[in-house]
Amino acid sequence: xxxxxLSCQIEFIREVDKLKTIFRQTYLMDSTRNxxxxxxxxxxxxxxxxxxxxxxxxxxxxxxxMKMLLVHDxxxxxxGDTFAYDEQGQEGKFERERMAAERIFGLLPPxxxxxxxxxxxxxxxxxxxDSLYAAAMDRIQPxxxxxxxxxxxxxxxxxxxxxxLARIGFLETELPDVHSLxxxxxxDAVDKGYLLP
Amino acid sequence: xxxxxLSCQIEFIREVDKLKTIFRQTYLMDSTRNxxxxxxxxxxxxxxxxxxxxxxxxxxxxxxxMKMLLVHDxxxxxxGDTFAYDEQGQEGKFERERMAAERIFGLLPPxxxxxxxxxxxxxxxxxxxDSLYAAAMDRIQPxxxxxxxxxxxxxxxxxxxxxxLARIGFLETELPDVHSLxxxxxxDAVDKGYLLP
Numbered sequence: 001x002x003x004x005x006l007s008c009q010i011e012f013i014r015e016v017d018k019l020k021t022i023f024r025q026t027y028l029m030d031s032t033r034n035x036x037x038x039x040x041x042x043x044x045x046x047x048x049x050x051x052x053x054x055x056x057x058x059x060x061x062x063x064x065x066m067k068m069l070l071v072h073d074x075x076x077x078x079x080g081d082t083f084a085y086d087e088q089g090q091e092g093k094f095e096r097e098r099m100a101a102e103r104i105f106g107l108l109p110p111x112x113x114x115x116x117x118x119x120x121x122x123x124x125x126x127x128x129x130d131s132l133y134a135a136a137m138d139r140i141q142p143x144x145x146x147x148x149x150x151x152x153x154x155x156x157x158x159x160x161x162x163x164x165l166a167r168i169g170f171l172e173t174e175l176p177d178v179h180s181l182x183x184x185x186x187x188d189a190v191d192k193g194y195l196l197p
Numbered sequence: 198x199x200x201x202x203l204s205c206q207i208e209f210i211r212e213v214d215k216l217k218t219i220f221r222q223t224y225l226m227d228s229t230r231n232x233x234x235x236x237x238x239x240x241x242x243x244x245x246x247x248x249x250x251x252x253x254x255x256x257x258x259x260x261x262x263m264k265m266l267l268v269h270d271x272x273x274x275x276x277g278d279t280f281a282y283d284e285q286g287q288e289g290k291f292e293r294e295r296m297a298a299e300r301i302f303g304l305l306p307p308x309x310x311x312x313x314x315x316x317x318x319x320x321x322x323x324x325x326x327d328s329l330y331a332a333a334m335d336r337i338q339p340x341x342x343x344x345x346x347x348x349x350x351x352x353x354x355x356x357x358x359x360x361x362l363a364r365i366g367f368l369e370t371e372l373p374d375v376h377s378l379x380x381x382x383x384x385d386a387v388d389k390g391y392l393l394p
Contacts, residue, residue: 003374009247010378013338014345016243017226020236029214039217042239046213046267050206050309063260070243112247141210148211177200181207 005109012107018077025083025157026142031149037073037081044137045069051137054175057129068119068134075100075120084142084167085159094124132174139168140182147185151194160196161186202306209304215274222280222354223339228346234270234278241334242266248334251372254326265316265331272297272317281339281364282356291321329371336365337379344382348391357393358383 020038028035048065073081078100082089105116122131143164146154154164164186171179189195217235225232245262270278275297279286302313319328340361343351351361361383368376386392 003251003378006248006251006374006378010341013240013244013247013341014226017240017342019239020225020232021227021229028217029211030218032218035217036236038236038239039233042216042235042242042267043210043214045239045242045263047210049264049267050210050305051203054200054203063263066242066260066263067246070239070246108247144207144210145214177203181200181203 008107008109009112012104015104015107016074016077019074022073022076022081024081024142025153026145027149027152029145029148031152035145037076040141041070041073044141047137047141048134051175051178052133054177055133056174056176057133059129060133061130064119064130065134065137068123068130069137071105071116071120072123072134072138074104077104083157085157085163097124126170132170136168136171136175136178140171140178143168143182143185147189147194150192151189154189154195158196161190164195205304205306206309209301212301212304213271213274216271219270219273219278221278221339222350223342224346224349226342226345228349232342234273237338238267238270241338244334244338245331248372248375249330251374252330253371253373254330256326257330258327261316261327262331262334265320265327266334268302268313268317269320269331269335271301274301280354282354282360294321323367329367333365333368333372333375337368337375340365340379340382344386344391347389348386351386351392355393358387361392 019041020036022037023034024037024040026035026040027033045066048069049062052060052062075097079093079096082093101117101120105113105120108116122128123134126132126135146152165183168179168182171182186195190197216238217233219234220231221234221237223232224230242263245266246259249257249259272294276290276293279290298314298317302310302317305313319325320331323329323332343349362380365376365379368379383392387394
């Protein structure tokens with residue numbers, strides 16, 4: 001007799017394999033190719049574990065953050081990747097992604113589907129301690145990739161330092177050490193010609 | 198002033214980007230290409246969260262398991278991927294991987310380096326509740342990939358059902374529902390000609 005919950009879970013595990021085929025604008029640090037969403041999700045989940053001590057808020061629940069980061073981009077299986085600096089692409093993005101979340105998370109047993117939907121919505125809204133910390137990981141990782149590839153994706157999209165600084169501004173209160181380091185990298189990137197002033 | 202711990206952590210985060218370039222024998226479920234270690238690590242970390250209820254041991258610490266799975270393959274940056282059914286490749290494998298662990302985990306501040314080394318050794322030894330559960334995820338995921346690609350990697354390496362069954366035998370006590378499902382898939386794979394009897 002087949003366990004019905006297990007059957008739904010396997011179906012979901014099979015479906016999310018597609019995240020490995022959703023490519024981002026960011027390049028791997030060796031510049032050889034674009035990064036995909038599954039690799040990105042792995043990297044930032046690991047970062048969340050390692051950088052926790054830099055959070056000013058000692059109430060971060062790292063297990064919740066890790067779960068949030070593992071599934072934060074799963075909606076892109078249906079909705080595709082929208083580049084952070086693509087203003088037109090932002091239109092209707094939330095609605096496309098919400099429909100994707102309902103379809104994909106909906107493959108799971110109801111309790112797990114609900115947990116995942118709540119974590120995803122919390123991440124999108126960036127209002128709680130956990131989601132702000134998670135969002136910080138999601139924003140600094142591509143910045144490292146850009147810096148170490150001499151601004152490859154920044155240059156392709158003519159991104160300016162002002163726009164990068166604006167996207168990471170909220171780190172100043174959440175993760176001041178990390179914010180300070182990242183600001184140094186941004187200024188250095190401008191000096192080296194990786195990023196437009 | 199640069200925070201020294203943060204500087205080590207960023208160096209590690211940069212180094213492990215290479216895991217995205219270490220390819221496994223397993224194919225993506227759409228059969229288009231081989232899977233890499235970063236994608237695999239993401240997939241099984243997510244699976245660990247979803248399948249916890251099927252563990253007979255209610256003492257599984259899911260945060261520890263997730264950390265273990267995020268870094269279990271990082272050693273392959275130096276030591277390379279060894280196919281599970283490659284007997285010659287198993288020779289000296291542990292020693293190669295231990296040296297890799299020392300170098301790569303050693304980039305981190307000492308306390309984090311030690312935590313990671315302990316988790317990796319625990320995973321390798323498969324004696325504790327957490328490591329047995331983690332190992333189960335690491336073994337069933339490629340099996341799903343093989344099944345859903347009609348045995349692509351199994352056929353390339355002439356793998357037999359006896360060897361696959363032996364590798365997942367320990368699931369019978371740890372995760373009986375999952376073991377039962379996986380055994381069905383293996384028998385079905387033989388019937389369909391995906392896997393040698």
